[in-house]
Amino acid sequence: MIKIEASPEEIYDIELEHSLLEANAKLAEKNRAVLDRNGITAIDFMGAIGSGKTTLITRLVEKLKDRVGVAVFNGDATTSSDADPIAAYGVPVVQIATINGCHLDANVVAKACARIDLGKLRLIFIENIGNLICPAEFPLGSKARVVVVSVTEGPYMVRKHPHMFLGAQLVVINKIELAETMDVSVEALTGDVHKLKPDLRVIPTSCKTGAGIDDVARAILAV
Ligand code: MG
Ligand code: ZN
Numbered sequence: 001m002i003k004i005e006a007s008p009e010e011i012y013d014i015e016l017e018h019s020l021l022e023a024n025a026k027l028a029e030k031n032r033a034v035l036d037r038n039g040i041t042a043i044d045f046m047g048a049i050g051s052g053k054t055t056l057i058t059r060l061v062e063k064l065k066d067r068v069g070v071a072v073f074n075g076d077a078t079t080s081s082d083a084d085p086i087a088a089y090g091v092p093v094v095q096i097a098t099i100n101g102c103h104l105d106a107n108v109v110a111k112a113c114a115r116i117d118l119g120k121l122r123l124i125f126i127e128n129i130g131n132l133i134c135p136a137e138f139p140l141g142s143k144a145r146v147v148v149v150s151v152t153e154g155p156y157m158v159r160k161h162p163h164m165f166l167g168a169q170l171v172v173i174n175k176i177e178l179a180e181t182m183d184v185s186v187e188a189l190t191g192d193v194h195k196l197k198p199d200l201r202v203i204p205t206s207c208k209t210g211a212g213i214d215d216v217a218r219a220i221l222a223v
Contacts, residue, residue: 024138027106031141034113041223042124044140046164047148049130052174054082055207056148057125061089063217068122073112075104075129092116103135104128132161144169144223151175151184158192165196170219177206
């Protein structure tokens with residue numbers, strides 16, 4: 001087998017990339033300061049397309065909206081199909097259309113923060129674009145990053161995207177009701193996560209049956 005590896009210089013100008021990430025990191029710190037000042041914890045949900053980020057956020061909004069002030073920033077390349085059903089719960093929702101951009105950055109999150117009344121909030125859920133690569137490089141100012149994986153993504157998802165998991169504070173393994181059908185082991189996926197980061201918390205969930213959702217809500221309230 002022949003294997004070739006892309007070097008960063010081949011993909012983009014490394015200097016440009018470096019200053020871009022640096023600028024983003026500074027903006028993320030600013031966002032964090034604004035959120036802290038308002039007593040708000042932002043949680044960033046990352047994961048592949050179809051892992052169930054939107055549905056998980058919807059379940060969490062259902063559970064938490066009457067107890068604490070919750071808002072949702074919904075990153076979506078083009079549509080509001082994820083933002084609309086969440087807005088139906090009566091919580092503030094900002095749809096962030098990235099126009100084919102493949103990740104959210106701290107700048108768009110700052111803009112979203114400026115559009116809502118921060119005074120009433122305790123939590124902001126930020127749904128990143130469905131992508132397991134570059135969102136990891138762009139902190140947004142959130143206090144915790146959650147990676148949502150689904151058993152429908154096959155058995156190698158975690159191993160193939162170590163970077164994503166190394167930067168996370170919580171991993172949700174979703175759609176566990178389909179594990180047997182998909183012939184994917186939740187225990188093996190959990191083991192892969194712990195090989196990367198032994199103390200990273202993993203919560204198996206089913207947004208369909210409701211399994212694990214209370215645990216995720218508790219973990220988020222404890223951040
Ligand atoms: Mg979504
Ligand atoms: Zn990207």
